[in-house]
Amino acid sequence: MKILFLEPFFGGSHKDFALGFQAHSCHEVDLVTLPARFWKWRMRGASLYFVDQVKDFSCYDAIITTDMMDLTDFMALAGNNLPPVLMYFHENQLSYPLEPDQKRDFHLGFTNIISAFAADQVLFNSEFHFNEFIGEASRLIKQMPDLRPKWIIEQIRKKNRVVYPGCRFESGAIDLQNRDVKKPLIIWNHRWEYDKNPEYFFDVLSRLKKKNIAFSLALLGEKLDRFPKVFDRALEKFKDELLVYGYVESKQEYLSWLKKGAIVVSCANQENFGIAVVEAVRYGCIPLLPDRLSYPEIMPQDIHSKVLYQTKKDLMVKLEHLLLNYNTYLPLQKRLSGELEQFSWEIIVKQYDRILDNLKYTLD
Template sequence: MSVLLIEAFYGGSHKQLVDLLREEIEDCVLFTLPAKKWHWKARTAALYFMQTVPASSDYRILFASSVLNLTELVALRPDLGKLKKVLYFHENQLIYPVQKCQETDFQYGYNQILSCLVADSVVFNSAYNMESFLSSIGKFLKLMPDHRPKCLERMIRPKCQVLYFPVKFPDVNRFMPEHKLAHNGAKGNGNTCPFMSLPFQEKNYETVGLTKSCSSDQGSADSKTETECCTPLQERLHNLLTTPRGTIQETPSETFEQGMAQRSRPQAFLAFPEIPGELDCQQKPLHIVWPHRWEHDKDPESFFKILLKMKQMEISFHVSVLGETFTHVPVIFSEAKKALGSSVLHWGYLPSKDEYFQVLCMADVVISTAKHEFFGVAMIEAVYCGCYPLCPKALVYPEIFPAEYLYSTPEQLFKRLQNFCKRPDIVRKHLYKGETAQFSWAALRGKFRSLLTTEPKEDL
């Protein structure tokens, strides 16, 4: 194996990237640690991999995310230090927003600086990530009381490059509602959805999970028709948006605690709010989706504050709250779920990618209120599924999305959502105006292949 992939936090976008590289790049071997207790992984992963990664003369390249303390690993394993060392930054700790100033741990940012110094190539998932890291090195090191090192930015910058996170998209046509297919020039009929060519769709990508059932306990779908292999969640979401009130059987919602206890199964909490009469698809309440990690840096408080204000004003909308949870879940989630009541369509993490994309396809608007974002895979995936994005005019978002989709203040976000709720047809007829092809695996494949190839060093 010529490429040694090491991921100290094997979850979310970190997992997506190394899984994609292992699938698409020849001669890769992957070693990982679970996506739990991030701070401990950042502190101790090097020691674990020192003992776990076997010695091999076949390695030529070491690829790791910046969670790993690369400096410690190459010191503990001199054989790995001889490889071409590529460090990939999904985020950087120099500008991470902490809830309290005293919570700042100097060591995490310091480790990333050291790792850059020993790496041969330092790769960032966005220009915002790279520049915010490099320009913050001097200020960050001023936290040291004395004997501060100098010129580190000048030493690190020549190694740096931007290589956007590569997103490999499945064909989600069969999950699309009629209005999304129609305004993209396709015609749907009943339960079958023809191919919809989105600006950055991977036409040659096949996902077994899209033609088979999502998990083993649902049985094989090999002999089923396309309609029959739709998952229960897809059917419920489709029925909600296409069937008049009174023809859908309501089911009691699970509690928040039950949902968290059963995260290993793709349980969907669905509620069915009042939908008057025979409304066509353009008149049904706006469906808002929030697909981010349930952590403070994504600022769920601001998001729910706006939704609760609209709820108090009796503005009609639906909301789906997706995203992974970790050890500490902000209390606002349980409070907001109860307060939003019948406006909630889905609540909780969906381990199945099929069901995750189904929810995105049925949504109209995707929202970010993040205070910490260096790329935003979830936002790109939602746009791919036909959602209208609304993002802060800050962080990485101006680099990714046109100005039309950015807001400057929570008040602006509220006003735009309020207007969309009054006229959801405007959103549903909208064609996304951004350029998204640059974020696809098809566009980035060659650059990643070049990054992960090298001539063997003489001393290997």
């Protein structure tokens, strides 16, 4: 099949997903993208750009796009000879947590709802995310003053599938031996933004430092021009522990830090899948994650009590125990590294290709 992938926000997980699918799919995939900035304008205007850029949509067997698109505008403007459209939701504007001074724009959330309804196939990146979306969509529809289209929720359910995003791992066996057991390296590889809750993370580390618990620290992840000031304070507070501070451009350098890492911690308020955590665990980091969001879904259920925490105190207790008894966690490290190979693009892409094959067959 010949697939057209339209990505209105080509950065971060959106970019990784588009490039990963293009590289691993058995189909021929053409990418047309827009830079990852001005996201509200992308939702309003990306359809105009794509219609102008692509002169003939009928030469494709299917179109893939993501949640930063007003699909109804696009379908109206693209004409009658449009192939089936698959929409992938990385996030949505109904449940994404807001900064304290922000007010939710429900017009953008409603755009997500009617776009999901208009698509021929809808995919979400976790069960957690889909359930959050459906719950918030139902609540928004109930707020309408009249003519509430409650039936739209069931229509979206019927065309939805949950398929996890693929991760690009190195081929071959993973070396799990290269760890400092005296000062285990704690990895932060999330975006430097409010929704990843860095204040919570640094507060826990400060308390452990006061107790003279030894650790080293790698602060990785995407850093925008504006980022929470707590990172500036952390640069001074943890100067003796910090080995790296800031985003590393080279993928190989990034992976080299994951391979040295002992522990990856998330304190996120928003996470619909967790590629950063999955990558770190695959390369040998023991995870400590909140017992919510998508994390209970992607971690094996029988080890939830070891790797998921309920409260800040629970995180402190688990992290302290892990730092002081790291060697006892090595069997768990080996198990998790092996099990998370299931999220590699080589395995995951087969689900996407089958869905596209079935979509074309069903609609033909």
